[in-house]
Amino acid sequence: MKNNRPLIKLFAVNGTFYMYDAVPNKLISISSQDLYATLHKIMALGCEYIDLIEDSSVKNQILKLFRQGFLHNPICDIEHPYTKYSEFILERSVETLTLEITQNCNFKCRYCSFANQNAERSHSASHMSKEIIQKAIDLYKQSSIDFPSVSISFYGGEPLLAFSQIKYAMEYAEKSFFSKPIKYYMTTNAALLSGEVVDFLVNKNVDLLISYDGPQEVQDKNRRFLANGKSTFDIVKKNLEYIEYNHPEFFANNIMINSVLLNKSDRAKAEEFFDSFNLPKGCIRINMANTEHIEFINEGVESPLIEDDRDQKDFESILNKESVVTDICHHSGPCVPGGKKLFVTTNGDLYPCEKVNTSNPAYIIGSVFAGFDKDKVNTLLNIGQISKERCTNCWAINFCSMCCAQCDGINNLDDTIKKQRCAILKKNVLSFLKQYASTSL
Ligand code: SF4
Numbered sequence: 001m002k003n004n005r006p007l008i009k010l011f012a013v014n015g016t017f018y019m020y021d022a023v024p025n026k027l028i029s030i031s032s033q034d035l036y037a038t039l040h041k042i043m044a045l046g047c048e049y050i051d052l053i054e055d056s057s058v059k060n061q062i063l064k065l066f067r068q069g070f071l072h073n074p075i076c077d078i079e080h081p082y083t084k085y086s087e088f089i090l091e092r093s094v095e096t097l098t099l100e101i102t103q104n105c106n107f108k109c110r111y112c113s114f115a116n117q118n119a120e121r122s123h124s125a126s127h128m129s130k131e132i133i134q135k136a137i138d139l140y141k142q143s144s145i146d147f148p149s150v151s152i153s154f155y156g157g158e159p160l161l162a163f164s165q166i167k168y169a170m171e172y173a174e175k176s177f178f179s180k181p182i183k184y185y186m187t188t189n190a191a192l193l194s195g196e197v198v199d200f201l202v203n204k205n206v207d208l209l210i211s212y213d214g215p216q217e218v219q220d221k222n223r224r225f226l227a228n229g230k231s232t233f234d235i236v237k238k239n240l241e242y243i244e245y246n247h248p249e250f251f252a253n254n255i256m257i258n259s260v261l262l263n264k265s266d267r268a269k270a271e272e273f274f275d276s277f278n279l280p281k282g283c284i285r286i287n288m289a290n291t292e293h294i295e296f297i298n299e300g301v302e303s304p305l306i307e308d309d310r311d312q313k314d315f316e317s318i319l320n321k322e323s324v325v326t327d328i329c330h331h332s333g334p335c336v337p338g339g340k341k342l343f344v345t346t347n348g349d350l351y352p353c354e355k356v357n358t359s360n361p362a363y364i365i366g367s368v369f370a371g372f373d374k375d376k377v378n379t380l381l382n383i384g385q386i387s388k389e390r391c392t393n394c395w396a397i398n399f400c401s402m403c404c405a406q407c408d409g410i411n412n413l414d415d416t417i418k419k420q421r422c423a424i425l426k427k428n429v430l431s432f433l434k435q436y437a438s439t440s441l
């Protein structure tokens with residue numbers, strides 16, 4: 001069904017009126033209050049209202065905007081442009097393989113979906129078997145033939161609890177891929193980064209993403225040893241110092257720190273703490289936790305809304321891009337599930353990436369035994385379908401970056417969850433547009 005309500009957002013800043021229109025993806029100022037009021041009516045009633053406008057000057061201005069490409073809504077259907085290529089991508093161009101080499105972990109972190117009581121996942125002692133490792137690498141080998149090099153990432157739990165499985169996976173991958181270069185990655189809490197393990201990782205040139213929150217009071221607030229609840233700060237600090245002292249080049253080139261914080265004051269402390277690190281600024285990522293799964297939310301944790309500079313800069317770059325709006329289109333965000341970061345769990349199930357909830361069956365896109373389930377892949381790719389009516393009328397569609405990972409209904413894909421995120425996204429985009437309008441127009 002064709003819809004005729006324009007994809008516009010109207011707002012005023014300091015007495016000046018503005019209109020953002022998603023079709024040309026442009027933000028303009030509106031010259032008069034009468035025009036602004038009429039645009040409000042068109043927004044509510046649709047373009048048919050243009051015929052009813054009595055004020056000829058306003059009507060002419062509206063028609064001029066119309067001729068310039070504003071006030072249209074061509075969207076007839078929501079379909080991701082990659083739908084017809086997804087099968088081909090999964091057959092030939094899978095970018096990265098991520099192995100959940102173990103579900104076991106030695107830490108209990110407050111925001112971890114494995115460790116949290118309210119969450120669906122739970123830590124288990126399950127390590128990946130040799131058979132699953134082989135099948136996962138075989139599948140990746142046949143699905144990445146278009147790439148001259150490949151990437152394998154180790155994920156947990158804490159992957160270093162399954163060190164022998166990691167070594168086996170590397171050995172098998174190196175045999176399988178012959179001369180094709182393999183780049184390795186690992187996400188680790190760094191507690192087991194000691195002598196022999198570090199030497200091995202240095203030798204394999206593994207890029208490490210280290211989960212480390214910063215100063216002792218912050219790290220210990222959220223990341224403690226699972227077995228006894230004791231502080232993890234000293235061991236992580238000592239292990240990082242060991243690497244820096246013994247392998248300075250590796251420390252400088254292969255380490256990224258990922259800090260996940262719960263509030264602004266922790267952020268300030270973490271920033272100060274990491275300032276003393278000998279790592280380039282881009283190698284330290286400070287994120288606000290997704291508080292949805294946190295049981296301690298009533299302690300005054302702030303919502304992880306867009307507060308960091310990246311998002312403001314991202315928004316600005318989107319405003320200069322071509323609009324995604326066509327007659328058949330989809331909001332940005334979704335990758336071809338499995339095509340970017342194929343995630344294999346210890347039992348051999350396939351998922352779009354490590355960020356989705358692996359206890360929600362809606363996210364399973366196949367198995368290492370049966371291969372990809374193409375229907376599931378296309379359902380996740382076309383996540384805009386669950387909010388079709390809303391997306392068809394959404395002025396923020398160019399700014400949207402939602403993928404299936406943000407629609408987790410525990411057992412299904414849930415539009416009520418997505419709808420809450422739509423509201424947050426629109427609020428943040430509007431705040432950006434207001435700021436941009438007042439400083440750059
Ligand atoms: S978070 Fe979403 S877009 Fe990113 S890799 Fe995972 S499924 Fe794809």
Ligand code: SF4
Nearest residue numbers: 331390391394400422
């Ligand atoms: S913000 Fe919501 S309604 Fe708008 S395009 Fe994204 S998912 Fe659709």
